[in-house]
Amino acid sequence: MKDKVQDIIKKYHDDKTRLMDILIDIQAEYNCIPGEAIEIIAGQLNMSKVDVEQTLSFYHFFTTEPNGKYTVYLNDSMVAEMMGRDEIARAFEEEAGTTFGSVTEDGLIGLFNTSDIGMNDQEPAALINGVPFTSLTISKVKELIAGFKAGKEVKDMIGQTGDGNNSDPRIMSMVNNNCLKRIGSIMCLEYETGWALRRTVHITREAVIEMVKRSNLRGRGGAGFPAGLKWEFCRKSEGDATYLVCNADEGEPGTFKERVVLTEMPEQLFEGMAIAAYAINAKEGILYLRAEYIYLRDYLEDVMETMRKDNLLGKHILGVEGFDFDIRIQMGAGAYVCGEESALIESMEGKRGEPRNRPPFPVQAGYMNQPTVVNNVETLSTVVKIMLNGPDWFKAIGTPESAGTKLLSVAGDCKKPGVYEFEFGTKVNEVLDLVEATSVQAVQIGGPSGVCINPEMFDRNISFEDLSTGGAFIVIGKDRDLLQDVVTNYIDFFIEESCSSCAPCRSLTVILRGKLQKLLNGHGTMNDIDELYRWGQFMKQANRCGLGQTAANPILTTIENFRPLYEALVKTDEDYMSEFDMSKAVEESCKYVDRVPNVH
C-alpha cells in the first residue's frame, strides 16, 4: 500500500493544499481511506493524523471502512421521495440482502443514502461507483444487483445513453438533459466558440469590467451580487496573484441546471472564465465540480484540451502577450455547504469545508489568501453573450433590477420537468403552464433555502426583486402532504448538511424538527406554531453563513403561506401540551436493571 499511496501523493507534488485530490484518489483505489493510508499521508505531508482525519471526516463520500466493490448512493431528496425512491430503496435492500447504511458481508455491495445528486428531473436516481443511474425501476434494480453479482462493469449496465451530449463517447451516460426546453434568448443563443474572447482582448481589462458593470449582470448562484462590481473589487485588491473560481457545486436540492450547461455548452463556460480571468488578471482558474458530476470530468478535460489547442486557454491566449490563463478541475467529495464560496475555498485548500468569517471577503483574501473571484457557472457563461452583444442589449432583457435570463431547473409534479431559460420577470403561472403542471398545491422556489409559495402567489414573478432563485423550481401537487413530505425532508437535509460550527445551525434545526414532529404527531398547540415561527426567525441573525441563515425557511415560509395546514394539526385549546410518556421513558432502564416499572 505504501508505494501506491506515496505515488498518489507525489502526483500532487507533496502539496497539502491538494489533500482533497489525494483523498479522492485513495478512496477510489481502496473503496475507503484505510488507517494506514492516513498515517502515510500525515507523514509525507508533514501534517498531524488528526488534521488529515478532520478533512476526511467532513465529506460524505470519504469513508474509513470499505464501502463496497459496488457502492450505491441513492438520492433521498424530497423530489426523489415524491418519485418513489423508498420503493426503490426497499428493492435494493431485498435484492442485495443488506440494509441502507451498510455493506454486504462479502464486501460486494454497499448501500447508502445521499443528499440530492442533481437529477431531480429523472428520479429515482442513484450514483453507482460514480456513474449516474436515473429513472430507476424495480426491474432495473434487480438487473443491477444481478449484474454486480456476476461481476459486470458498472458502465456496461447503463443501457441506453441519454439525449444530447450524454451520448458523446467521452460521456456515455444514461442521464437525459431534457434539454433546455425553451430556446432561451441569452444562454442558449447559438454562437461560435472564441468570438467573445476575441472581442474581449481588443479592449482593456478595465473596459471589460466596465461593460459587465454596465450590463447589470448579477450573480446566478443565489446571492445576486453584481458581477462587475465583484471583479472590480478583486482587481483593486493587493496580492501576489489573483484567482478565478467557478462554483459548480450545485448542491441545492432541485437544482440541476449546471449539469446541463456543463454537458451541453462547456465551451461557453470556459470562454466566460477566460474573459473573467482577463478582466481580473488571473493566471489560474479552478472549476470546483461537485463529486456527483464526476462522470463529466474526462469530457470537460477534453474540451479544455481542445480549447488549449485553439489557443483559447493556455499561454499567450489569442496571441496576446501576457494573457496566460488555464483551468484545473477541483473535485468535491459530497458536502452541500461547500457551495458557499468561502467554504469552497477552504475545501480547495484541502481543508474541511467550513465557511469563513467575513470580512475579509474572497475578493480581498480568498484562495491561498489572495484576491479571488468566485462566480457561478451560469454567471460566467452569461458574460460571453454580454461581450458579444453588448451591455445594452443584455439590459434590455428582463426587469429593471434583474437583467437577462435565468435558467430554471423544474422538477416535481409536472409533465415536463427539465431545464428552461426564462426571461427575468416571468410569472410563476407562465412557468407552470409551460411545464404542464395542472394540479398544484405549492411551488418551492429556490430549493430548501428558498420559499414555498401558495397558489395565490402564482402571479408573482421570478426575479431578484420578487421571487429569487438559484435555479430550483419544484412543483408540489395537490395530493402531497406538504408538511410531512416536504418540510420535514428539507429540515432533515439542513441537519445533515450543517457544518456544525454555529450552535443555532447545529442545534436549533434539530429542535425545530422535533417541534414540527410534535405537531405532526397531533400533540402540538397553537403556541408551538408561534414558537416554531419565532425561533425560526432567530436563525437568520444567529448563524455565520447562508446555510444556517436559511435553514428554517421551509418552516417559516410554510407557516406564512400555508398556516391552515399547521392549525389543522392542533387538536387542543390548551396552550401547552407535553409529549412525554413516563412508561416509555423508563422502560429500557428498568428492563436492564431488572425492576418492575412503578409508574403512577
Place this chain on the structure above:
Amino acid sequence: MSKPVLATTSLAGCFGCHMSFLDIDERILELIELVEFNKSPIDDIKTFTKQCDIGLIEGGCCNSENIHVLKDFRKNCKILVSVGECAIMGGLPALRNGIPVEECLREAYLDGPTVGLNTEKILPNDDELPMLLDKVYPCHEIVKIDYYLPGCPPTADLIWNALIALITGDELKLPYEVVKFD
C-alpha cells in the same frame, strides 16, 4: 399585601445555579424583605405548604423523581422559570443522550474505573429509587415553562434582575454584561 412566595429546586443539575443565586451577596437581605421562601434548599422546606408565585428550576429531568418534582412545581407555582443551561437544554447531563441507557448503566456500575467497591456487580434496582429515563429532558418538554434564564450558571445579576422584574412587574433589565458568556 402579602409578599410573593418563591420556591426553588435543583433537578438534574449541579447546584451551580443555586450557588450563583447566592452570589447576589448582601442583596439576599433585600430579597427576604421582598419575598417569602417556600419549598427550597435555601430554607430546607421539603414539601410545598402553600401555593407559590414563582418557581425557579435548576437542572433538567434525568429520572422519574425529577419529573414528579417538576410537575409538582408546575401545580404549585404560578410562574415557572428554567434557570440555566441544564434546565433549558439538558446541559452537561444530556451528553448521555444518544448513548444507549444500558451502556451508561454498565459504565457507571459495572465496567467503569470507579466501580471497585461494587464487587457483587449490583445494578441499582430498589423500588424506592428513582427510575432512570431514556434520556435527559429539558424542563419545557415536560411542563409549561414561562421564562428562561440562560447561562451556566446564569449570573447572579441576571437572576436578581429577573426576580426583581417578576416581583415588581417592571421591565427586565438585560445589559450586555449580564447575558454575555465569553
